[in-house]
Amino acid sequence: MNAIVIGAGIGGMATAIRLQALGFNTTLLDKLDGPGGRAYVHQAEGFIFDMGPTVITVPPFIEELFAINPQASYLQPDFPALADLTHTRRYVELVPLDPFYRIFFADGSNFDYNNDRDHLLREIERLAPEDKAGYLRFERDAKAIFERGFMQLGFTHFGSLLDLLRVAPDLLRLDAVGNLFRFAKKYFTNPKLQQVFSFETLLVGGNPLSVPAIYTMIHFVERTWGVHFAMGGTGALVRGLEKKFLELGGQTRYGVEAARILVNDRTARGVALANGAKLAADLVVSNADYLHTYGRLLASEDRRWHGDWRLKATRLSMSLFVLYFGFKARGDEGERLAHHNILLSERYEALLKEIFTDKKLPADFAHYLHLPTLTDPSLAPPGHHTAYTLVPVPHNGSGLDWSALGPSYAQKALAYLDEAGYLPGLRERLVYTHFITPDYFESVLNSHLGNAFGPEPVLRQTAFFRPHNRSEDVRRLYLVGASYQPGGGLPSVMMSAKMTTRLIAQDFGLS
Numbered sequence: 310m311n312a313i314v315i316g317a318g319i320g321g322m323a324t325a326i327r328l329q330a331l332g333f334n335t336t337l338l339d340k341l342d343g344p345g346g347r348a349y350v351h352q353a354e355g356f357i358f359d360m361g362p363t364v365i366t367v368p369p370f371i372e373e374l375f376a377i378n379p380q381a382s383y384l385q386p387d388f389p390a391l392a393d394l395t396h397t398r399r400y401v402e403l404v405p406l407d408p409f410y411r412i413f414f415a416d417g418s419n420f421d422y423n424n425d426r427d428h429l430l431r432e433i434e435r436l437a438p439e440d441k442a443g444y445l446r447f448e449r450d451a452k453a454i455f456e457r458g459f460m461q462l463g464f465t466h467f468g469s470l471l472d473l474l475r476v477a478p479d480l481l482r483l484d485a486v487g488n489l490f491r492f493a494k495k496y497f498t499n500p501k502l503q504q505v506f507s508f509e510t511l512l513v514g515g516n517p518l519s520v521p522a523i524y525t526m527i528h529f530v531e532r533t534w535g536v537h538f539a540m541g542g543t544g545a546l547v548r549g550l551e552k553k554f555l556e557l558g559g560q561t562r563y564g565v566e567a568a569r570i571l572v573n574d575r576t577a578r579g580v581a582l583a584n585g586a587k588l589a590a591d592l593v594v595s596n597a598d599y600l601h602t603y604g605r606l607l608a609s610e611d612r613r614w615h616g617d618w619r620l621k622a623t624r625l626s627m628s629l630f631v632l633y634f635g636f637k638a639r640g641d642e643g644e645r646l647a648h649h650n651i652l653l654s655e656r657y658e659a660l661l662k663e664i665f666t667d668k669k670l671p672a673d674f675a676h677y678l679h680l681p682t683l684t685d686p687s688l689a690p691p692g693h694h695t696a697y698t699l700v701p702v703p704h705n706g707s708g709l710d711w712s713a714l715g716p717s718y719a720q721k722a723l724a725y726l727d728e729a730g731y732l733p734g735l736r737e738r739l740v741y742t743h744f745i746t747p748d749y750f751e752s753v754l755n756s757h758l759g760n761a762f763g764p765e766p767v768l769r770q771t772a773f774f775r776p777h778n779r780s781e782d783v784r785r786l787y788l789v790g791a792s793y794q795p796g797g798g799l800p801s802v803m804m805s806a807k808m809t810t811r812l813i814a815q816d817f818g819l820s
């Protein structure tokens with residue numbers, strides 16, 4: 310039997326590996342000229358830039374993918390029991406980072422965040438000793454949410470409202486449905502700590518002011534498995550996954566764009582490519598953006614459930630401005646900065662409101678500054694660093710003209726990093742710059758209005774209310790990746806791949 314996966318993002322690749330191991334002749338296709346999707350690699354003048362994800366969490370999910378073979382498909386819904394990274398090591402080296410993040414506040418103070426409880430308590434003591442007891446209560450409650458929401462329910466496909474109703478009382482009891490920032494405020498009186506223990510959802514497209522507090526589980530996901538970096542960059546992980554898929558006998562086709570999912574008798578039959586070719590298949594998986602998949606790849610007569618009104622009602626996540634830059638090293642960069650740096654502005658709630666609610670470009674910045682050459686110098690020519698800085702911005706529903714704004718926004722970001730003392734003298738040391746705006750997400754990655762993370766993870770787009778992994782409109786059409794259940798971020802899209810493949814195995818009588 311033949312399967313086609315549209316989109317070679319991490320979720321698409323993970324699904325392709327799983328389907329190929331299950332016995333489907335699987336073709337993985339992407340409009341880009343290589344794999345990775347948001348984790349695509351940009352290379353220029355000796356600098357290697359991961360364009361997207363850099364924070365690697367839950368290595369057992371990666372180990373499970375590299376361990377898969379036709380005899381061991383690891384489709385059980387529980388958590389992977391693989392204790393070490395034996396299989397992963399054959400493809401990519403993952404190294405733990407400490408600190409996970411260095412969080413800088415506008416007044417120059419900072420907080421080193423990691424998974425050592427005593428260290429965290431010392432950091433809290435330094436900034437706000439009055440909140441130490443609050444952390445102990447936060448830790449207890451976040452752990453309970455993690456155990457129920459991630460360890461027990463993580464692989465649940467919420468295909469019916471009943472699935473949700475079964476777990477709703479638990480989530481209410483754990484206070485996991487109110488917003489995350491409100492949850493953090495229950496435990497911390499200091500505004501800096503309220504930010505430290507709520508900002509992380511921004512890395513997966515969630516506004517701390519509106520994501521449900523179930524996302525507090527991220528704290529324990531990181532406490533449990535740490536934060537890792539793939540030596541050679543996330544691109545090395547992507548190449549490892551591609552190699553695994555090819556070793557299993559799968560086929561890749563890059564530089565080909567799907568134009569339409571072919572449907573006959575309400576059943577997916579294959580894919581028509583933009584170049585006019587048609588590929589037949591027994592099942593189709595889309596790893597592309599939700600609104601692109603339903604709004605563009607499916608004809609309107611094939612969408613009974615996903616009518617235009619439903620698609621229009623979707624609230625999309627924010628977009629990003631990402632500036633990639635290479636610069637001459639001074640040698641002291643590691644004294645102030647860590648591998649992952651969060652540079653917070655004076656404003657937090659007001660800034661988030663401007664970006665997410667008012668869809669305005671804020672005058673001040675909140676940056677995530679990535680400096681991977683502190684861990685792996687091979688990513689830049691000798692004596693240089695490779696870096697990127699990421700700024701959350703509204704998606705293209707804002708009407709902002711990025712072709713006009715982009716260059717000056719890049720200059721402003723560089724000036725900020727230089728003048729605020731994060732990278733002094735940066736502008737004189739610059740060797741290479743390149744940036745992407747919401748337009749890249751919209752036109753290159755086919756993400757509706759340039760959203761960076763799929764539908765925004767608000768309560769009404771979480772669990773049962775997030776697009777399902779098995780299409781309601783068309784039989785043998787499946788959906789995987791950040792737009793769909795369980796959501797965005799690398800661990801989630803790998804979970805999405807496992808959940809989706811389980812549904813396929815059930816539908817084809819293979820489980």
Ligand SMILES: Cc1cc2nc3c(=O)[nH]c(=O)nc-3n(C[C@H](O)[C@H](O)[C@H](O)COP(=O)(O)OP(=O)(O)OC[C@H]3O[C@@H](n4cnc5c(N)ncnc54)[C@H](O)[C@@H]3O)c2cc1C
Binds near residue numbers: 319365761
């Ligand atoms: C800048 C940035 C930084 C991030 N940092 C982190 C991080 O540190 N840690 C973390 O866990 N997560 C991070 N994320 C989130 C994470 O990268 C994503 O959630 C995840 O990579 C999405 O994977 P996916 O499987 O949904 O596929 P995507 O990566 O979205 O790939 C979808 C693919 O589909 C292809 N496609 C679309 N339409 C078509 C078509 N019609 N025909 C053919 N191909 C098509 C696209 O070209 C693309 O390659 C970050 C995201 C961004 C943008």
